[in-house]
Amino acid sequence: MTQPQGRGAWGGSESTYRALAGLVMAATVRIHRPEPGYAPDGSDRGFLGSGFFIAPSWVLTCAHVAMEGEGRHVNVVFKPDPGSAETAVEGAVVAALPERRHAAAGPGGVRVPAPSGGWPAPDLALIRLLRPVEHPCVYVTERPAGMFGGGSVLYTGWTDGGSGQLTRFSGRCQVMGTFGDWAEDDEQMRLDGDRMYPGLSGGPVVDLARGEVVGVLKSRSDGTTGGTSIGVERLRTLPVPPGAVAAxxxxxxxxxxxxxxxxxxxxxxxxxxxxxxxxxxxxxxxxxxxxxxxxxxxxxxxxxxxxxxxxxxxxxxxxxxxxxxxxxxxxxxxxxxxxxxxxxxxxxxxxxxxxxxxxxxxxxxxxxxxxxxxxxxxxxxxxxxxxxxxxxxxxxxxxxxxxxxxxxxxxxxxxxxxxxxRTPAPTLEPARTRSAPFVLLALEPRGWERDRYDWRIGVAQHGGDVLPVAEDSRGTASKALPARLAGPLAEAFRRCDEPDDPAVLQVAVDQALMDLEVDGWRVPPDGRPLGVLRPVVIRRLDHSPLLADDGIDEREARWNRTRTAAMRAAVVDCEDGRRVPVPVVEELRQLPYETVPVLCRYGERTHPETAAGLGRVLDGGFGVALWQRRAAEPTAVCTDFHRRAADAVAEARIAAHLPEKIHELRQGVHAGRAETYWSNGVALYYEDPHHPLPGSGQFLEAP
Incomplete structure (x- = not known):
C-alpha cells in the first residue's frame, strides 16, 4: 500500500512504537460482570471482554461486551502501569449502538436476530464510571477510520489465551480492506496477519502511522488469524438528545x-x-x-x-x-x-x-x-x-x-x-434569603485529650439568636462523632427544613480542623452523605475583624461585594501545574472584593506551606473560599480542576448561590455524573459576617 502524501510517515523508531504501545495498553481495561465479592485478582471470573478509556471516566467497548453485564452495570478493571495495583470501578452503560441484539430491519420492517448470536454493527457502547478515579486515556482520531495513515495497526486487550489467568495482549495486523456498507452502519475494517484470542473484543485498534486510535476490535476470524474492527467515527451516530441541549x-x-x-x-x-x-x-x-x-x-x-x-x-x-x-x-x-x-x-x-x-x-x-x-x-x-x-x-x-x-x-x-x-445562560433559582434558619454545629478539640471533641448544635434564627438543640462537653472521639451526632442533627434539621428545601449545615471549627469532611458523614450510618442531602459549609471559630486603612471592616466589605457582584475564582497556590506559596496577606488583600480564592494544593497536607497558606487566605478577609482536600499524585495535571472551579464560581454568580452549587456538585458525584467528578473532596468556606458566631458565653443561650 502506498503511503499517501501528508498522512504520516513510515518507519518510526522501535522506541517510539514501544512507547506508543505502552500508552495504549495503560488505557486498556477489562470488563467483568458485577458479581458480588468480585476481587480484581487477574482471574477470569465474570470476564466479559476488553475496552479502553476514551475520556476521563468514560470507557468505549463493544455493545456485545458491555450489554452482557447485569442491568447495564459492569465492573471496569484497569492497571495503568505494570507496577501498580489493579483498580475495579463500577460502571453504567450509557449508550449502545444498537441498543438490542437485532440485525437491521429486513423486508417488511421485520428485525431478525443477528447471525450466530453476535451483535450487529456498529456494536459500540459507552460506559461511564460511577465514581471518580485517576487513569490515562487514549488519543482518538478525528478522521473516519477509512482515512487511516498506513496499512499496519496495533490492537490490544485482555485475554486468558486458554490459560485461565487474564493477561494483557497486543498484536499487529494489516488492514486488508472493508466489508459492509457505511450507509447502513455495518461497515467494518478487515484485519489479518496475527492471531486474536477470545476476550480481545472491545479493545482499541491504533493506526501506527499516525499514532491514534481509529477503531474498536469487534470480532476474530473463524480462521487462525485476523478479525474485524469498527471505526470510532460510528459514535457520531449516537442518538441526538430529543430536547434542547442546555449543558x-x-x-x-x-x-x-x-x-x-x-x-x-x-x-x-x-x-x-x-x-x-x-x-x-x-x-x-x-x-x-x-x-x-x-x-x-x-x-x-x-x-x-x-x-x-x-x-x-x-x-x-x-x-x-x-x-x-x-x-x-x-x-x-x-x-x-x-x-x-x-x-x-x-x-x-x-x-x-x-x-x-x-x-x-x-x-x-x-x-x-x-x-x-x-x-x-x-x-x-x-x-x-x-x-x-x-x-x-x-x-x-x-x-x-x-x-x-x-x-x-x-x-x-x-x-x-x-x-x-444565542441561548442565554440559564437563570439561577433564587437563593435562600438571610432570614432562613440554618443548623450550626460547633466542634472544639480538647487540647488535653487528643482526637476528642466537645460539640454544640443549635438552630440559628434570622435575628442572630442561636436556639440550643444539644451539646456535649465530655469529649467525643472523632470516629464516634457521626453516630453520636445523628440524633441531635436530625432534630435540628427537622426544625429548619422545608419541603424540597433542606437547611444549610454550617460547621464551625478551628483552622486545624478545616479538612474535616463533615459533608461525607453518613447520619444515620446507612443513609446518604450529609453533603448529598443538604448544603454543608465550613466556618472558622477563631478570627478577628480586619480593618482597612480607612477603618472599614474589610471582611464585611468583601462579603457585601460578593452578595451583589459577579464573583470570580482565583487559584492562589498553584501556577502552571506547580505548587506556589500563597501570597502574603497584604497581597491577598489587593485582590478585588468579588474574588473567591481557590486552593488547589490543600490536599498535600504534609507540606509545611499547606496550613500556612490556608491561614493567610482566611486572614485576608475573604468570606468565601474553596479548597481541594483530596491529595493528588505529584505528576497529576490540575488544569481541569482550575477550569471547573472557575466555572462553578461564575455559574453561582453571587455568594448566596454558592452553597447550593457545591451541594449540587456533591449530589452529582454521588449519582455518578462524570462532569462533577472534579469536585470530589472540595470544601466550601462560607463566613457570613451578618450571622456572626455567638461568643462562647452566649452560644446555645435561649433569647
Missing amino acids: ESDDPYQAVFHAHDRYHADRHTSPVGTDRTWADLQRELGAGAGLALSPQQRVDLLGRLAELPPPLSTRSLLDLLDRLPDTHPAEHHAAPRGWRDGLGTLYDAPGGDGALELILRYCMSAISAERPYVLPSTQLAEASLWEWVKRMAEDRLSRKFRHELAGLRHNGRHAPGLEHL
Missing part, C-alpha cells in the same frame, strides 16, 4: 469528546512530568493534521475548540463547512457532529498556505457560530481560540489574510442580531 453533559457524544480533547491538551501543555505524551509520539512518527498543523498544534487547537459549546446541530455544522472553499463534508461518511469532526474533514485540503488558511477560517466560523447554550466561560473560550488563530496567522501567513481574519473577528463580535441567536 455539555446533555449530549454524551459531546461530553465524551470535549473531555477527551481537553484531557490531551492539558497534559501536553502541562510542565509537570517528563513522560512523552500522545502528541510527542505523533511528532516522532511524523504524523500531523495533513500539511497544516503539527501534532502539538493540533492538540492545542482541539483543546481550545473543546472549551466552546458544541455546534447547534449536525446540519448547522455541515452548512458551516459548505461555506468554506474547496470542502466537501457530505463526502465523509458518518457526518461530522462536533468541532473536532469538522476539523478532521479539512486535513486533506491542498497543501501550502491554503491548508492552514482553511483551518483558520473554520476556527473563525466556530467562534461566531450560533450556540445551543452559553456559559460564563464561553466568551473567554472564544477569546482563547482567537488568540491561537492570530498567533498561527502571524507566524505563517500573509498580512492580507491576517487583515481578513481581523475583519471576521470584528464582524462576528458585532453582527446585528447575533446575541439573540
Whole structure:
C-alpha cells in the first residue's frame, strides 16, 4: 500500500512504537460482570471482554461486551502501569449502538436476530464510571477510520489465551480492506496477519502511522488469524438528545469528546512530568493534521475548540463547512457532529498556505457560530481560540489574510442580531434569603485529650439568636462523632427544613480542623452523605475583624461585594501545574472584593506551606473560599480542576448561590455524573459576617 502524501510517515523508531504501545495498553481495561465479592485478582471470573478509556471516566467497548453485564452495570478493571495495583470501578452503560441484539430491519420492517448470536454493527457502547478515579486515556482520531495513515495497526486487550489467568495482549495486523456498507452502519475494517484470542473484543485498534486510535476490535476470524474492527467515527451516530441541549453533559457524544480533547491538551501543555505524551509520539512518527498543523498544534487547537459549546446541530455544522472553499463534508461518511469532526474533514485540503488558511477560517466560523447554550466561560473560550488563530496567522501567513481574519473577528463580535441567536445562560433559582434558619454545629478539640471533641448544635434564627438543640462537653472521639451526632442533627434539621428545601449545615471549627469532611458523614450510618442531602459549609471559630486603612471592616466589605457582584475564582497556590506559596496577606488583600480564592494544593497536607497558606487566605478577609482536600499524585495535571472551579464560581454568580452549587456538585458525584467528578473532596468556606458566631458565653443561650 502506498503511503499517501501528508498522512504520516513510515518507519518510526522501535522506541517510539514501544512507547506508543505502552500508552495504549495503560488505557486498556477489562470488563467483568458485577458479581458480588468480585476481587480484581487477574482471574477470569465474570470476564466479559476488553475496552479502553476514551475520556476521563468514560470507557468505549463493544455493545456485545458491555450489554452482557447485569442491568447495564459492569465492573471496569484497569492497571495503568505494570507496577501498580489493579483498580475495579463500577460502571453504567450509557449508550449502545444498537441498543438490542437485532440485525437491521429486513423486508417488511421485520428485525431478525443477528447471525450466530453476535451483535450487529456498529456494536459500540459507552460506559461511564460511577465514581471518580485517576487513569490515562487514549488519543482518538478525528478522521473516519477509512482515512487511516498506513496499512499496519496495533490492537490490544485482555485475554486468558486458554490459560485461565487474564493477561494483557497486543498484536499487529494489516488492514486488508472493508466489508459492509457505511450507509447502513455495518461497515467494518478487515484485519489479518496475527492471531486474536477470545476476550480481545472491545479493545482499541491504533493506526501506527499516525499514532491514534481509529477503531474498536469487534470480532476474530473463524480462521487462525485476523478479525474485524469498527471505526470510532460510528459514535457520531449516537442518538441526538430529543430536547434542547442546555449543558455539555446533555449530549454524551459531546461530553465524551470535549473531555477527551481537553484531557490531551492539558497534559501536553502541562510542565509537570517528563513522560512523552500522545502528541510527542505523533511528532516522532511524523504524523500531523495533513500539511497544516503539527501534532502539538493540533492538540492545542482541539483543546481550545473543546472549551466552546458544541455546534447547534449536525446540519448547522455541515452548512458551516459548505461555506468554506474547496470542502466537501457530505463526502465523509458518518457526518461530522462536533468541532473536532469538522476539523478532521479539512486535513486533506491542498497543501501550502491554503491548508492552514482553511483551518483558520473554520476556527473563525466556530467562534461566531450560533450556540445551543452559553456559559460564563464561553466568551473567554472564544477569546482563547482567537488568540491561537492570530498567533498561527502571524507566524505563517500573509498580512492580507491576517487583515481578513481581523475583519471576521470584528464582524462576528458585532453582527446585528447575533446575541439573540444565542441561548442565554440559564437563570439561577433564587437563593435562600438571610432570614432562613440554618443548623450550626460547633466542634472544639480538647487540647488535653487528643482526637476528642466537645460539640454544640443549635438552630440559628434570622435575628442572630442561636436556639440550643444539644451539646456535649465530655469529649467525643472523632470516629464516634457521626453516630453520636445523628440524633441531635436530625432534630435540628427537622426544625429548619422545608419541603424540597433542606437547611444549610454550617460547621464551625478551628483552622486545624478545616479538612474535616463533615459533608461525607453518613447520619444515620446507612443513609446518604450529609453533603448529598443538604448544603454543608465550613466556618472558622477563631478570627478577628480586619480593618482597612480607612477603618472599614474589610471582611464585611468583601462579603457585601460578593452578595451583589459577579464573583470570580482565583487559584492562589498553584501556577502552571506547580505548587506556589500563597501570597502574603497584604497581597491577598489587593485582590478585588468579588474574588473567591481557590486552593488547589490543600490536599498535600504534609507540606509545611499547606496550613500556612490556608491561614493567610482566611486572614485576608475573604468570606468565601474553596479548597481541594483530596491529595493528588505529584505528576497529576490540575488544569481541569482550575477550569471547573472557575466555572462553578461564575455559574453561582453571587455568594448566596454558592452553597447550593457545591451541594449540587456533591449530589452529582454521588449519582455518578462524570462532569462533577472534579469536585470530589472540595470544601466550601462560607463566613457570613451578618450571622456572626455567638461568643462562647452566649452560644446555645435561649433569647
